[in-house]
Each structure stands twice: as C-alpha cells, then as structure tokens.
Amino acid sequence: MSSEFVIFLTGCSVALSAVILGTYLNISRQSLLGDALSHSLLPGLVLAHLVTGELNPTALFFGALIAGLATGYVIEFIGKRFRVREDIAMGITFTAAFSLGVLLLVRYANKSHIDTDCLLFGNLLFVPLEESFFSFSFLKHIPMTLFQSSVISLLSVFFYFLLHRPFMNLLFHENSFKLSQLPGNFLKSLFLTLVSLTIVFGFKAMGALLVFGLFVIPVGIGRIFNKSFLGISTVGFCSAILSLWIAIRLSFNYDLSPSAAWISLLFVMFITVFLVSKIPRRRDRALKEHST
Amino acid sequence: MITTLTGAVLLGLLGGLLGNLLLLRRMALLGDMMSHSLLPGLCVGFILAGYTKNYFYLFLGASFSALLANILNEWLLKQRPFKSDATLAILISGFYAIGALLIGKLSKEHGTELAGIKGYLLGQAALIQESDILPISILLLISVVFISLFYKRLILSIFDTQFLTFVKQKPRVFLLLSTTLIVFALLVSLQMVGAILAASFLLIPAAISLFLSPHLHRRFVYSALCGALIGACGTYLSSLGDRLPTGPLIVLCGFTLFILAATLGPHKSTLSVYLKKRELQKIRLEENILRAAYFFYEKNEGPVSVLNLMSRSSENRDIPATRRALRHFLKKNIFKEEAPGQYSLTNHGETVARSILRKHRIWETFIVKKLGVSPERAHDSAEVYEHYLDEEILRTIEKEVPTQKDPHGKKIPQDEGERE
Numbered sequence: 001m002s003s004e005f006v007i008f009l010t011g012c013s014v015a016l017s018a019v020i021l022g023t024y025l026n027i028s029r030q031s032l033l034g035d036a037l038s039h040s041l042l043p044g045l046v047l048a049h050l051v052t053g054e055l056n057p058t059a060l061f062f063g064a065l066i067a068g069l070a071t072g073y074v075i076e077f078i079g080k081r082f083r084v085r086e087d088i089a090m091g092i093t094f095t096a097a098f099s100l101g102v103l104l105l106v107r108y109a110n111k112s113h114i115d116t117d118c119l120l121f122g123n124l125l126f127v128p129l130e131e132s133f134f135s136f137s138f139l140k141h142i143p144m145t146l147f148q149s150s151v152i153s154l155l156s157v158f159f160y161f162l163l164h165r166p167f168m169n170l171l172f173h174e175n176s177f178k179l180s181q182l183p184g185n186f187l188k189s190l191f192l193t194l195v196s197l198t199i200v201f202g203f204k205a206m207g208a209l210l211v212f213g214l215f216v217i218p219v220g221i222g223r224i225f226n227k228s229f230l231g232i233s234t235v236g237f238c239s240a241i242l243s244l245w246i247a248i249r250l251s252f253n254y255d256l257s258p259s260a261a262w263i264s265l266l267f268v269m270f271i272t273v274f275l276v277s278k279i280p281r282r283r284d285r286a287l288k289e290h291s292t
Numbered sequence: 293m294i295t296t297l298t299g300a301v302l303l304g305l306l307g308g309l310l311g312n313l314l315l316l317r318r319m320a321l322l323g324d325m326m327s328h329s330l331l332p333g334l335c336v337g338f339i340l341a342g343y344t345k346n347y348f349y350l351f352l353g354a355s356f357s358a359l360l361a362n363i364l365n366e367w368l369l370k371q372r373p374f375k376s377d378a379t380l381a382i383l384i385s386g387f388y389a390i391g392a393l394l395i396g397k398l399s400k401e402h403g404t405e406l407a408g409i410k411g412y413l414l415g416q417a418a419l420i421q422e423s424d425i426l427p428i429s430i431l432l433l434i435s436v437v438f439i440s441l442f443y444k445r446l447i448l449s450i451f452d453t454q455f456l457t458f459v460k461q462k463p464r465v466f467l468l469l470s471t472t473l474i475v476f477a478l479l480v481s482l483q484m485v486g487a488i489l490a491a492s493f494l495l496i497p498a499a500i501s502l503f504l505s506p507h508l509h510r511r512f513v514y515s516a517l518c519g520a521l522i523g524a525c526g527t528y529l530s531s532l533g534d535r536l537p538t539g540p541l542i543v544l545c546g547f548t549l550f551i552l553a554a555t556l557g558p559h560k561s562t563l564s565v566y567l568k569k570r571e572l573q574k575i576r577l578e579e580n581i582l583r584a585a586y587f588f589y590e591k592n593e594g595p596v597s598v599l600n601l602m603s604r605s606s607e608n609r610d611i612p613a614t615r616r617a618l619r620h621f622l623k624k625n626i627f628k629e630e631a632p633g634q635y636s637l638t639n640h641g642e643t644v645a646r647s648i649l650r651k652h653r654i655w656e657t658f659i660v661k662k663l664g665v666s667p668e669r670a671h672d673s674a675e676v677y678e679h680y681l682d683e684e685i686l687r688t689i690e691k692e693v694p695t696q697k698d699p700h701g702k703k704i705p706q707d708e709g710e711r712e
Contacts, residue, residue, distance in 0.1 A: 029375050029377050030377065031377045031382075032377050032380060032381050034381065035321075035324070035381060081554075082503075082554040082555075082561070082562065084499065085318070085320065087318075087320040087377065088315070088320040088495070088499050090320075090321065091321050091499075092492075092496055092499055092546075095324075095491070095492035095496070095543050095547075096492075096544060096546075096547035098540075099489055099492070099539065099540030099541075099544055100540065100544060102486075102489075102537060102539070102540045103537060103540040103541065103544065106536075106537045106540075107535050107536060107537075207392065209384075209385065209389075209392075210385070210388070210389055212381070212385050213386065213389050214385075215381075216378065216382050216385055217382050217385060217386060219378075220378060220382045223374070223378070224373065256397055257397075259392075260393035262389075263385060263386070263389030263392075264386070264390045264393045266386075267382070267386030267389060267390065271364075271386075274368070278371070
C-alpha cells in the first residue's frame with residue numbers, strides 16, 4: 001500500500017467514529033466533552049509512562065483510557081453533586097487534569113520521550129512508518145494506528161446500529177428508557193469509552209486537540225444542511241473525507257502538517273458553507289416581501 | 293520570588309474579577325475558546341514582525357484573532373442551529389488547527405526563534421519580570437474602574453439587553469469592552485500559566501465564588517480575592533522545590549479550593565444545603581408537635597405524653613427528636629411539665645399553637661371549597677402546607693373563603709388582631 005493511501009485510510013477511520021460519536025455529543029449539547037477529554041488524557045499518559053518506566057503502547061493506552069473515563073465521571077459527579085452547570089464542571093475538571101499532567105511531566109518525566117509536540121500536534125505522516133500489529137500474510141502491511149482506528153470505527157458503527165434508539169432515549173426521554181430495562185450507566189460508560197478510545201487512537205496520528213476538531217466541525221457542517229441524525233453524520237463524514245483528501249494533497253505539495261491542514265480546511269469549509277447557506281434564505285425573504 | 297508572587301496575586305485578582313462576567317453569560321468556556329484562538333494570532337504577529345519575537349506585533353496579532361473568534365462566536369450564535377457549546381467547540385478546534393498549521397510550517401524554517409512562542413502553549417512558568425508587573429497592574433486598575441463605574445449596565449447587558457436598548461444604551465458596546473478586557477487579561481497571563489491554563493484563571497475563581505455568596509456584587513469581590521489567594525498559594529508551592537511549574541500548581545490549588553468551597557462554603561454548598569434541610573425538618577417537627585398539643589388542649593384532655601403528641605402527625609416518628617424539641621419548648625416557656633412525662637401548653641404556647649392550627653384549618657377549608665378536594669385528602673395536603681404559609685397569604689385566603697368552621701366541622705381559631 002502506498003503511504004498516501006494508508007494516511008487516507010487512517011484519517012477516514014478516525015473520522016468515521018469521530019463523526020458518529022460527535023453527532024451524539026452535538027445533539028445532547030455536550031460538544032465540549034471532547035475538548036475536556038482530549039486535554040485530560042495527558043495525566044493518564046504521563047502516569048502510565050512513569051509507572052512502567054518506558055513507552056509501552058499497552059500501558060499508554062490503558063493510562064489514557066482510564067484518564068478519559070475518570071474525567072467523564074468526575075465531570076458528572078461535580079455537576080450533579082455540587083449542582084453547577086455542566087460547562088463549569090467541565091472547565092474546572094479538565095484544566096485541573098491537564099495541569100496535573102503538565103506538573104507530572106515537568107517534575108518527574110523531564111527527560112522522557114513523551115513529546116508534548118506529539119500530544120499537541122501529532123503527525124499523520126508517521127503512520128505508514130509504524131510497525132504492524134500482525135506479523136503474518138498481507139496484514140503485516142497494516143500499521144498499528146490504522147488497525148486500532150478501524151477497530152474503533154467499526155465499534156462506533158455497531159454502537160449506532162445496535163444501541164441508537166436506547167441511547168437517544170437515555171439522552172432525551174429517560175422514562176421510555178426505563179421501560180426498556182437496559183442498564184443506563186453501562187450505556188453511558190460505553191459511550192464515554194468509545195469517545196475516549198477514539199481520542200486515544202486518534203491523538204497519536206493527529207494530536208489530541210485536532211481529533212477534538214474532528215468531533216465537532218464536520219457535525220457542524222452536517223447540522224447546517226440537515227436535522228436527522230443519519231443526515232448530519234453522512235454529510236459530516238463526506239465533508240471530512242473530502243477535506244482530508246485535499247489536505248493530504250496540499251500537505252505533500254507544500255510541506256504542511258496534514259492533520260492541522262485537515263482541520264483548518266474543515267473549519268474554512270464550515271465558515272464558507274455557513275455563509276453560503278445564509279444567501280438563498282435572504283433571497284427567499286425578499287421574494288416573500290415582494291409578493292405580499 | 294517577590295516579583296512572581298506579586299504578579300500571580302495581581303493576575304488572580306484580575307482573572308477573578310473578569311471571570312464572573314463570563315460565568316454570567318453562561319459561557320464558562322469562552323475564556324478557553326479565546327485562549328486557544330490567541331495561537332494563530334501569535335503566529336501571524338511573529339510573521340508580521342519579520343520572524344522575530346516582537347512583543348508589540350505578537351500582542352497585536354493575538355488580540356486581533358481573539359476578538360475575531362469572539363465576533364464569529366456571537367454571529368454563529370445568532371443563527372439558528374447552533375448552541376453555545378457547539379459554536380465554542382468549533383471555534384476552539386478551528387482556530388487551534390490554524391495555529392497548529394502555522395506553527396508546524398514556521399518551526400521547520402524558523403525553529404529557534406519560535407521556541408518562545410511554543411512555550412506560550414503550555415506555559416513555561418518563567419519567572420515574571422519586574423517590567424511585566426506594570427502592565428498587569430494598569431490592566432487591573434482599568435478593570436476595577438470599568439466594572440465599578442458601569443456595574444449596573446454591565447449586568448444589564450448580560451441579563452436584559454432589551455431594557456438597556458430601551459433606555460438608549462448600547463449593550464453590544466459593553467459586551468465588546470468586557471471582551472477586550474478579558475482578551476488583554478489572557479494575554480498578560482500567557483507567560484505565567486500558558487495559553488491552555490490561562491483560561492482557568494478566569495473560570496476557577498468565579499466558580500468558587502458561586503458557593504460563597506448569593507449576591508452578585510459580593511461574588512465579584514470574593515472571586516477576585518479567591519484568585520489572589522490561589523495565585524499566592526500556587527507561587528508559594530512552586531517555590532518549595534525544583535521543577536515545580538507555577539501555572540499548573542495555581543490551577544491545582546484552585547481546583548482544591550473549588551472542591552472545598554463546594555462542600556463547605558456558606559451558599560448552596562453540600563454542607564449548607566444539608567444544614568438548611570435539617571433546620572427545615574426541625575421546624576416541621578416542632579410545628580407538628582404544637583398542632584398536636586393544641587388538638588388535645590381544645591378537647592380539654594389535660595396534660596399529654598410524648599406519644600400522644602406524636603400520634604397526631606403521620607410524618608413524626610422520631611421519639612428522641614420529639615423529646616429534644618419538647619426540652620427546647622420547656623426552655624422557651626411554651627410547654628410546662630405538669631408531672632414527669634406529662635406536658636401541657638402554657639398561655640404563651642397556646643397562642644403559638646393556635647396560629648399553626650389556624651394555618652392548617654384555613655388551608656383545608658380553602659382547598660375543599662375552592663379546589664374541590666375531598667376533605668379526607670385535604671388533611672394530608674394541609675399537613676405539608678401548614679409549614680409554608682405566612683400570615684399575609686392566610687388573610688387573603690380567609691377573605692376568599694369566609695367561614696368559621698373547617699371541613700371536619702371544627703372551629704377555625706381567629707387571627708390574634710381580630711380577636712381583640
């Protein structure tokens with residue numbers, strides 16, 4: 001496989017799960033949860049590194065996962081127990097988690113290999129150079145990150161097909177959820193796990209904060225055109241793929257960071273689409289006024 | 293050390309003061325959004341200054357891009373499909389991505405000169421220099437004057453823009469001015485805590501002050517003081533050892549103080565809510581006892597026991613609490629102990645108890661006659677509402693249903709004033 005194709009595939013699979021999960025976040029007005037989780041991975045990563053003393057991918061993975069889940073629960077706990085608005089709870093929790101991470105990093109892991117640049121910016125270009133998870137037949141050409149992110153995007157698709165209805169009920173109609181007798185806390189944790197996993201797998205390729213962009217901007221574009229869940233996700237996913245392809249071409253030609261170019265492009269696309277979507281409405285209004 | 297401490301305290305005062313404005317706008321994370329949006333501006337400033345670290349250009353670029361992000365946010369919010377969480381999230385990631393793109397490109401060509409700017413992201417916890425104190429204090433002074441001069445108009449520009457427009461003021465001007473102040477505050481705190489943590493200087497003190505006072509103007513003062521306190525604590529802790537960055541320590545101090553305030557603070561904290569509940573329960577218990585006592589007094593049954601007093605109320609099942617309440621009543625000369633374990637109302641107690649029974653019976657009459665509730669159910673309702681009615685409401689209800697007897701045929705005690 002050519003390296004360009006591998007990068008494209010990795011981007012697509014991260015985008016798929018991010019867009020599906022991001023749509024849930026958007027409609028439940030929790031878009032900033034992705035922001036909070038992507039910041040609070042840092043202490044988990046640093047702690048995992050400090051405990052194992054090396055850069056063991058499994059340890060890093062579990063560290064980040066635990067940090068993500070813990071943040072989600074702390075936010076919910078602070079919000080409910082102290083009766084503060086959710087955005088306040090989020091802001092306080094993730095800045096505290098992030099500063100804990102920075103503190104640990106500066107204090108104990110100064111000479112370690114955890115590169116804050118990687119956490120902040122990531123690099124898709126390194127994905128084709130990674131070793132494979134498998135060591136046999138054609139699968140050994142599949143890089144680790146690509147494998148991980150396609151697994152998580154498959155899981156997200158399963159989540160949508162199997163648990164969409166109950167999860168929507170849990171978010172918006174608690175009484176009918178109770179009728180279905182499904183474990184609500186388990187469903188919430190499952191969702192939180194999926195979000196954290198997407199960020200964990202995505203951040204190596206893209207940088208934590210840029211994965212967060214993938215959760216919100218395509219969904220924003222989809223939201224301009226559409227109201228239904230499937231519509232929002234489809235439009236969002238298509239725009240994400242389109243801009244990914246352009247971003248890869250641009251970054252190869254002009255020597256840019258592909259992930260940053262991708263999200264910047266999506267942002268520009270969002271603003272443009274939004275502006276354009278406002279034009280016909282004004283014309284409609286003018287026509288209406290003219291006819292009356 | 294002294295300079296850093298002064299700087300941290302001043303920044304805390306500033307952040308605490310301005311943070312309340314953000315919290316009131318229901319956009320706690322607006323500060324976070326603005327601090328992320330400084331990044332592309334810093335890069336553009338770096339380019340404009342000819343690839344050098346010229347503070348003037350950096351500040352110019354950063355404040356321009358933060359204001360731009362803010363204006364975009366207002367504009368997106370005005371349109372239909374987006375709520376504040378979505379707009380903030382989109383702008384945070386969008387501006388950050390552009391910044392990351394520029395930094396990635398610039399660091400390949402001008403890596404060495406750029407090193408300082410990258411430090412702004414995480415905060416290098418660099419010691420504040422004496423030359424930094426002056427701009428911070430000037431900004432603090434301006435903010436204090438601005439907020440105290442325009443306090444009412446600022447609050448109105450957040451809560452009631454229509455009124456402000458009606459009295460020929462311009463709400464957007466105040467919003468823009470306060471936003472500009474916040475952008476400058478973020479810029480001056482960049483060096484100390486870094487862009488990502490700078491926003492927490494705005495958020496955490498204001499969030500702490502939520503639990504300190506119900507009054508808005510006091511919250512402003514408290515949150516400024518809290519900001520100063522956590523600034524001082526963080527600086528002190530970071531001076532204790534090697535490689536302890538100031539910014540993260542300040543934030544962690546703030547988080548600890550937030551948890552403390554939320555559990556123990558005087559307003560709406562876990563502790564104060566619990567105490568209030570206890571107080572309310574005590575009042576209900578006492579009123580239930582008094583009503584029961586008056587019931588027996590009306591029947592001329594003489595002194596009654598504790599169990600008698602409890603038998604009249606379905607919600608009173610706690611013997612020790614009842615005994616405690618009775619001891620309290622004995623002290624206040626509401627009950628007298630005729631024989632061991634046998635109590636009766638004093639003259640003073642009789643008046644107090646009568647007023648409670650009056651509430652109970654008037655409420656019963658009201659809901660039976662006006663709302664058509666059956667007399668059996670009216671009693672249960674009255675057991676709850678008798679604790680919450682005040683004299684003014686009672687008189688109004690009495691005028692609505694002028695009667696001497698309640699639905700169970702018992703006499704309604706008259707108001708003290710009317711009896712004489």
